[in-house]
Amino acid sequence: MTFSSRNPNADAPIGIFDSGFGGLTVARAVVDQMPNEDIIYLGDSARAPYGELPLASVREYALECLDYLAAQGVKALVIACNSASSAVLRDARERYSVPVVDVILPAARRTASATRGGQVGVICTEATANSRAYDDAFVANPQITLHTQACPEFVEYVEAGITGGPDLLAVAQDYLAPLQDDNIDTLILGCTHYPLLTGVISYVLGDTVTLVSSADECAKATYARLTRLNLLHPGPRESRHRFFTTGNPERFERLGRRLIGGLVADVEQFSALNPAWKD
Ligand code: DGL
Numbered sequence: 403m404t405f406s407s408r409n410p411n412a413d414a415p416i417g418i419f420d421s422g423f424g425g426l427t428v429a430r431a432v433v434d435q436m437p438n439e440d441i442i443y444l445g446d447s448a449r450a451p452y453g454e455l456p457l458a459s460v461r462e463y464a465l466e467c468l469d470y471l472a473a474q475g476v477k478a479l480v481i482a483c484n485s486a487s488s489a490v491l492r493d494a495r496e497r498y499s500v501p502v503v504d505v506i507l508p509a510a511r512r513t514a515s516a517t518r519g520g521q522v523g524v525i526c527t528e529a530t531a532n533s534r535a536y537d538d539a540f541v542a543n544p545q546i547t548l549h550t551q552a553c554p555e556f557v558e559y560v561e562a563g564i565t566g567g568p569d570l571l572a573v574a575q576d577y578l579a580p581l582q583d584d585n586i587d588t589l590i591l592g593c594t595h596y597p598l599l600t601g602v603i604s605y606v607l608g609d610t611v612t613l614v615s616s617a618d619e620c621a622k623a624t625y626a627r628l629t630r631l632n633l634l635h636p637g638p639r640e641s642r643h644r645f646f647t648t649g650n651p652e653r654f655e656r657l658g659r660r661l662i663g664g665l666v667a668d669v670e671q672f673s674a675l676n677p678a679w680k681d
Contacts, residue, residue: 409632415440417476422450424594425482431621438637447649452485453527460489488533508623509616510539517588523581526592549584553577560595646672
């Protein structure tokens with residue numbers, strides 16, 4: 403085994419931002435793929451759901467949160483929210499000196515190589531659908547026809563801790579029927595919460611439709627960016643995972659633990675004035 407010299411900036415944490423706790427699906431994928439990385443997660447639960455807000459508000463809130471994370475000296479920023487990625491991606495790339503990874507472009511890249519017939523679906527929030535960010539992501543792929551379906555009730559089910567049962571199944575059948583009529587062969591799970599509904603979505607669509615998780619693809623893209631920049635911590639080390647929310651830390655921890663397990667612990671209240679945020 404040989405060890406090459408390590409960039410000292412590799413010791414810094416990765417900053418992960420989401421509108422609330424759904425971005426924990428991205429945090430889970432980041433920790434699974436990069437167990438030696440420290441992370442600081444900020445969820446803006448007090449102002450979520452972003453998916454129902456006008457894009458201008460999503461943009462304002464997201465940049466505010468990303469500014470706070472950037473000020474913590476993170477080595478990369480991960481925008482783990484589809485609605486926020488839709489609203490700020492271009493600005494964020496120019497605004498910060500560290501690499502910025504979003505959830506939309508990595509999922510679009512994976513989809514472009516996964517689709518067999520070019521009929522692609524994306525399910526997402528209203529904010530993401532209205533932004534047409536996924537349409538923009540496929541402009542260089544004229545062979546792809548994108549069919550967009552907003553599924554606002556899915557977030558409510560996940561936040562209520564419900565990932566199965568007849569009510570959810572009926573809602574999923576309603577949302578997915580137009581995409582089945584369009585004969586999609588690939589479906590992008592274009593919202594942080596939807597990987598938690600993979601079971602019901604693949605039950606409705608069957609094996610012939612390939613599901614692309616924006617969370618998994620985002621984590622792979624983060625790994626690739628850090629590797630290319632020699633910023634990946636090679637390990638081994640005891641990594642530190644810190645979770646902040648602008649909302650209620652107990653609720654965040656309860657929902658987070660229920661849906662993605664033991665990764666979420668000791669959730670802290672975010673306030674720019676909170677001394678814990680500074681250490
Ligand atoms: N994180 C949001 C997204 O991925 C879903 C939740 C919300 O609407 O805030 O679009």
